[in-house]
Amino acid sequence: MVSDDPKGNANCIDGRITQLVTEVLHVDPTNPGMELIARAAECLRAGGLVAFPTETVYGLGAHALDRRALQRVFAAKERPANDPLIVHVTAIDDIEPLVVEIPRVARELAARFWPGPLTMVLRRSERVPDEVTAGLETVAIRVPSHPIAQALLRCARLPIAAPSANRFSRPSPTRAAHVLADLADRIDMILDGGPTTVGLESTVVDLVRRPPMVLRPGAIDAEALRAVIPDVRLRARPVDPGTAGLPAPGMLPKHYAPATPLILFEGDRASTIDAIAQTVRLRRERGQSVAILAFRDDLEPLRALGVQLLDLGNENDPPTVASRLYAALREGDELGVDVILVRNITTDRPLSTAIQDRLRRAASPTP
Numbered sequence: 037m038v039s040d041d042p043k044g045n046a047n048c049i050d051g052r053i054t055q056l057v058t059e060v061l062h063v064d065p066t067n068p069g070m071e072l073i074a075r076a077a078e079c080l081r082a083g084g085l086v087a088f089p090t091e092t093v094y095g096l097g098a099h100a101l102d103r104r105a106l107q108r109v110f111a112a113k114e115r116p117a118n119d120p121l122i123v124h125v126t127a128i129d130d131i132e133p134l135v136v137e138i139p140r141v142a143r144e145l146a147a148r149f150w151p152g153p154l155t156m157v158l159r160r161s162e163r164v165p166d167e168v169t170a171g172l173e174t175v176a177i178r179v180p181s182h183p184i185a186q187a188l189l190r191c192a193r194l195p196i197a198a199p200s201a202n203r204f205s206r207p208s209p210t211r212a213a214h215v216l217a218d219l220a221d222r223i224d225m226i227l228d229g230g231p232t233t234v235g236l237e238s239t240v241v242d243l244v245r246r247p248p249m250v251l252r253p254g255a256i257d258a259e260a261l262r263a264v265i266p267d268v269r270l271r272a273r274p275v276d277p278g279t280a281g282l283p284a285p286g287m288l289p290k291h292y293a294p295a296t297p298l299i300l301f302e303g304d305r306a307s308t309i310d311a312i313a314q315t316v317r318l319r320r321e322r323g324q325s326v327a328i329l330a331f332r333d334d335l336e337p338l339r340a341l342g343v344q345l346l347d348l349g350n351e352n353d354p355p356t357v358a359s360r361l362y363a364a365l366r367e368g369d370e371l372g373v374d375v376i377l378v379r380n381i382t383t384d385r386p387l388s389t390a391i392q393d394r395l396r397r398a399a400s401p402t403p
């Protein structure tokens with residue numbers, strides 16, 4: 037299929053219309069074959085869009101200094117232009133051209149957490165295009181640890197801007213199939229390196245503010261950050277849409293959502309399970325079909341309800357829950373039910389804050 041609309045089309049490079057076929061390359065996640073990586077790197081250098089796995093979620097990569105490539109990212113994702121992108125680099129020394137200065141605290145955080153799922157917001161240099169920063173005076177940067185991401189960055193020798201490779205407001209992709217479901221025929225290439233390990237996005241910390249602030253809870257827990265920046269603050273609540281001067285537009289309350297309405301029940305385990313059971317009965321009386329995203333220990337008590345259950349893993353093992361959450365939200369959608377129910381995670385172990393944050397954003401308000 038070839039597009040006849042060069043204007044808002046995601047597949048237009050330098051005025052040429054490329055074929056709307058997304059190539060999927062299978063890459064060994066532990067030992068990526070350099071021939072495939074070199075093809076992907078060449079595609080990026082030519083202004084193409086390449087989805088690739090990171091340890092958190094799949095990213096949609098583009099040459100971070102190529103305005104046209106960046107515009108294609110926004111078109112493919114249907115992402116609003118006021119939502120800035122994260123720039124990925126191989127190591128802290130690569131960020132020098134992108135920022136005004138590298139503060140000491142950034143070096144300390146990098147020594148501790150890079151490569152890894154931490155994104156730092158720093159003062160941008162003139163070289164960073166407005167398409168990356170959405171016109172802000174800051175730029176978000178991270179060094180991913182995934183061997184495919186690392187190999188791609190080293191081979192391309194470019195800073196790579198990469199938002200999560202989903203359509204805007206859909207759950208982030210943790211498998212190549214998720215990327216394909218959202219972006220097939222809108223991007224040039226997908227490096228399929230299997231499921232990502234962490235499953236939730238990086239922690240975004242703003243180092244321009246004093247004291248530093250976590251804008252998005254994520255794979256690195258605030259407690260771990262506190263060991264390096266004791267005065268770091270957490271953003272309390274998602275901001276209301278329409279608020280002026282959003283520090284992170286991805287922080288809108290409704291985000292990462294399945295298409296099916298998701299209802300989140302908050303409270304202790306016993307009362308939320310009761311409320312879920314009651315809601316199932318009510319909904320079915322109304323002729324509606326229901327699915328439940330359930331923690332492992334809840335499967336047994338919920339089975340009697342006779343609705344579809346999707347296993348989120350053991351609640352006391354947040355890394356497992358995190359790695360399953362987005363896939364489970366997408367599977368829930370595929371069941372074609374009228375409503376999906378889930379309860380909050382009640383442990384306070386690392387990662388639970390990020391899980392709770394994503395559940396709240398994915399859910400509609402409890403009725």
Ligand code: TXA
Nearest residue numbers: 092095120121174175176199200237238283284285286
């Ligand atoms: O784990 C991740 O961070 C993944 C992988 C691919 O690296 N990327 C990711 O990108 O989640 P994205 O675009 O889906 O989310 C980036 C978040 C958004 O909430 C955005 O608003 C925020 O980072 N952000 C980017 N630049 C910013 C800036 N200059 N100031 C404040 N927030 C920024």
Ligand code: MG
Nearest residue numbers: 199200208286
């Ligand atoms: Mg995203």
